[in-house]
Amino acid sequence: xxxxxxPDVTIVGAGAAGIGVGVxxxxxxxxxRVLERDCIGASFRAxxxxxxxxTPSFPSNSFGLTDLNAVTPDTSPAYTLDCEHPSGDEYAxxxxxxxxxxxLSVTTGVEVRSVDRLTGDVTHHDERRDQxxxxxxxxxxxxxxxxxxxxxxxxxxxxxxxxxxxxxxVWAAGQFPTPLTDPFPGADHCLHTSQVSxxxxxxxxxESDEYLVIGGYESGIDAAVGLVDAGATxxxxxxxxxxxxxxxxPSEVLSPYTLERLQRVVDTDRLFVEGGVSVERVERLExxxxxxxxPAGGFxxxxxxxxxxxxxxxxxxxxxxxxxxxxxxxxxxxRTDGTIELTDTDxxxxxxxxxxxxxxxxxxxxxFCFIYKFRARFPVIADTIGRRLGVDTGALERYRExxxxxxxxxxxxxxxxxx
Numbered sequence: 419x420x421x422x423x424x425p426d427v428t429i430v431g432a433g434a435a436g437i438g439v440g441v442x443x444x445x446x447x448x449x450x451r452v453l454e455r456d457c458i459g460a461s462f463r464a465x466x467x468x469x470x471x472x473t474p475s476f477p478s479n480s481f482g483l484t485d486l487n488a489v490t491p492d493t494s495p496a497y498t499l500d501c502e503h504p505s506g507d508e509y510a511x512x513x514x515x516x517x518x519x520x521x522l523s524v525t526t527g528v529e530v531r532s533v534d535r536l537t538g539d540v541t542h543h544d545e546r547r548d549q550x551x552x553x554x555x556x557x558x559x560x561x562x563x564x565x566x567x568x569x570x571x572x573x574x575x576x577x578x579x580x581x582x583x584x585x586x587x588v589w590a591a592g593q594f595p596t597p598l599t600d601p602f603p604g605a606d607h608c609l610h611t612s613q614v615s616x617x618x619x620x621x622x623x624x625e626s627d628e629y630l631v632i633g634g635y636e637s638g639i640d641a642a643v644g645l646v647d648a649g650a651t652x653x654x655x656x657x658x659x660x661x662x663x664x665x666x667x668p669s670e671v672l673s674p675y676t677l678e679r680l681q682r683v684v685d686t687d688r689l690f691v692e693g694g695v696s697v698e699r700v701e702r703l704e705x706x707x708x709x710x711x712x713p714a715g716g717f718x719x720x721x722x723x724x725x726x727x728x729x730x731x732x733x734x735x736x737x738x739x740x741x742x743x744x745x746x747x748x749x750x751x752x753r754t755d756g757t758i759e760l761t762d763t764d765x766x767x768x769x770x771x772x773x774x775x776x777x778x779x780x781x782x783x784x785x786f787c788f789i790y791k792f793r794a795r796f797p798v799i800a801d802t803i804g805r806r807l808g809v810d811t812g813a814l815e816r817y818r819e820x821x822x823x824x825x826x827x828x829x830x831x832x833x834x835x836x837x
Contacts, residue, residue: 452739459510617644638737659693
C-alpha cells in the first residue's frame with residue numbers, strides 16, 4: 419500500500435461493525451478508508467446456508483425506530499432485502515448496498531498484521547521492489563537513498579500490501595474468523611458449527627442420520643434444527659439448560675425466534691436436548707466417536723461423579739462460540755477477568771487513537787454483541803475522532819434522532835426488564 423495518501427481514519431474489517439462505523443466517520447469531513455482481507459460481509463457469507471438473523475428486520479426508520487439489523491440511521495435491511503430474517507448472503511448484499519449508497523472507500527484483499535504507535539524516525543524497506551519507501555507513502559527512491567518520516571504522530575499498520583500510516587484506527591475485525599475449536603481434549607475430532615456451509619448438504623453426505631451437538635445456545639440449536647429439518651436425529655448436550663432459562667438480556671438466553679424453531683422440531687421426536695452435561699473429552703474410535711462427560715455443577719447424577727460415555731457414528735459438532743482474541747491488536751487491549759478494558763469512548767486505554775467496534779465491546783457488565791447494541795457506539799467513536807481532528811461533528815445528530823447514539827453508559831444495566 420505504499421504510495422497512497424495517509425487517511426484520517428483507517429477501519430479494519432468490512433463487516434457490520436466496520437461498515438457501520440466507517441459510514442459514521444465518513445459523514446464528517448474526514449478521509450476514511452476500510453481495509454478487509456476477504457470481501458465485504460465475508461463472515462456473513464460463511465454462515466451455513468440455512469442460518470438466519472435471530473433479530474427481526476422491519477422498516478420502521480421513518481418513525482425513529484431504526485431497523486434492528488441496520489448499521490446506519492438511513493438504511494433498512496428489511497426494505498433493501500424484502501425479508502424479516504435475512505440469511506448471511508442476503509445481509510452481506512445489504513452491506514455492499516450501504517457501501518455503494520454512502521460511497522465508502524473499501525479496499526479488499528488486504529490483511530492487517532499489526533498496529534502500532536508511530537513515533538520518531540521510521541523507514542520501511544520493500545524487498546519486492548528493492549527500494550526503501552517512506553511509511554507515509556511519500557517519494558520512493560531506489561537503493562540506499564531513503565526518505566524518513568520525522569516526529570510523526572498517529573499509528574502505522576503493517577499490512578500484506580506494505581505499511582500504512584493513519585491518524586486514527588478502528589479495529590472492527592469481529593469474532594467469526596477465530597472459532598473456539600479446543601474447549602476440551604479431543605475437540606480436534608469434532609467439527610465447529612461455523613465450518614459447515616449447509617446443514618442439508620452436511621446431512622446428505624453422512625453415512626448415518628444420527629448426530630450429537632455439544633453446546634445448546636444459538637448456534638447449537640440452529641445446527642440441531644437444520645439437521646432435523648434435513649431428516650436427521652439430533653442429541654444436544656449443554657452444561658446448563660439454555661432452552662429453559664429466560665432473562666431480559668438476549669445476549670444471555672435463546673432468542674424468541676430460536677425458541678419458536680426449537681418448539682417446531684420438538685414434535686418430530688428427532689431432537690433430544692440434555693442439560694447438566696459437561697463434556698470431558700472426545701475420542702475417535704474405529705467407526706464411531708466416544709464422548710466422555712460428567713454432570714455439570716448444580717446437576718445431580720445417580721452415580722455421583724461417574725463419567726458417562728456416549729457413542730455417535732458421525733463426527734460430533736461443537737457449538738462453543740469463538741475464541742476471545744483480537745489477533746494483531748490483542749496487546750493493545752488489556753483484559754480484566756476476560757473482559758476487554760476500554761475507555762468510555764471505546765478507545766484502547768494503552769494506545770491512544772486505536773478504537774474497538776463490534777461484538778467484543780462490553781461496558782458495565784453488558785455485552786454489546788448484537789448489531790443493534792454495538793451500532794449505538796459508532797457515532798461515539800466518530801464524534802471522538804472528529805473532535806480530536808478538529809472537524810464539525812454536527813452531522814452525527816442524525817444518529818441521536820434515530821436512537822442510535824448511546825453515550826451515557828449508566829443506562830447499561832444487565833437487568834432492566836421486570837416482566
